[in-house]
Amino acid sequence: MIELIGLNPTRSNRVQWILEELDLPYRFRQVNFKAGDTHSPAFLALNPNGKIPVLRDGDLVIYESAAIANYLAETYGDGRLMPALGTPERAHYHQWLIYAVSELEQPLWTAAKHKFALPEALRVDGLKPAVKFEFDRAFNILADWLKGREFMIGQNFSCVDVFITHTLGWAQKAGMDMDAPHVAEYVGRMTARPAFSRIAQKESEPFNPA
Ligand SMILES: N[C@@H](CCC(=O)N[C@@H](CS)C(=O)NCC(=O)O)C(=O)O
Structure with missing residues (x-):
């Protein structure tokens, strides 16, 4: 199993x-x-x-x-x-999956590492403005992409929706500003899924x- x-x-x-x-x-x-x-x-x-x-x-x-x-x-x-191999949707699937873990998530992870994950001696203060700057930029690009879309990729739910929704939930808990009603609606649709x-x-x- x-x-x-x-x-x-x-x-x-x-x-x-x-x-x-x-x-x-x-x-x-x-x-x-x-x-x-x-x-x-x-x-x-x-x-x-x-x-x-x-x-x-x-x-x-x-x-x-x-x-x-x-x-x-x-x-x-x-x-x-996951969209079919060799399609534009598959290319965008990879783009956004990597974006989720390398752009959207990274400012949140930086903040978390310096709050609790790193050994205390390695934590530094004063990162908040850089974290906010980086997250806002990544979020605004995502919010633009989501305009008029039901799912992140094409017409179907994919792993990218899982990663983006999870990371936005993390951002909300971290107190990030996400002033985009259509993104909140998207998160609501994804988290209403029975599997979630x-x-x-x-x-x-x-x-x-x-
Ligand atoms: N890039 C890895 C990151 C994994 C990761 O950092 N996981 C955290 C929990 S969400 C962890 O295990 N942290 C323990 C540590 O940093 O020592 C992934 O996406 O799986």
Whole structure:
């Protein structure tokens, strides 16, 4: 059975949402990275970077949320969650998936790292204006793209919608300004999907490295 190792709410939500959209059976095992669980030898053997999410599928172990998303869509999607190879939609799919993790997410992650994720001695103050500047620019470009669109890519829900919606939820919790009613409506449509509401209901069991 597929095993997702992560913790809610973190980037493992993205993978869990995709597993739910694909209706795949999986086990969700929780690790508490704030308590240092992701630095145990057993966990580092799965991801030497000490980060979640990690997915196991048979002998395959894979990390990086975007890579996991693509693996699941390619392997189990059967045409769902990812546009067809060789189409303009597929090109934009990659563009926006990478945009989500490299442009939209990065200012949020910078703020989080310097608030709690980095060792205290490495954290620096005063990053707020740069974080806001970078996030606003990335958000405005996204908001322009979303005008008149139901989904991020073409006429269908895809992994990109998962990543963008998750990251916008993170931005909201981080107190970013997002004054664009059509983006709020988009997030409302995506989070109304049955697969999204099932995430919260799933029982989880802790990761046992033994
Ligand atoms: N680029 C990675 C980032 C993974 C990541 O940073 N995960 C966080 C939780 S959302 C984590 O494990 N942090 C622990 C740490 O930084 O030590 C991905 O998208 O999977």
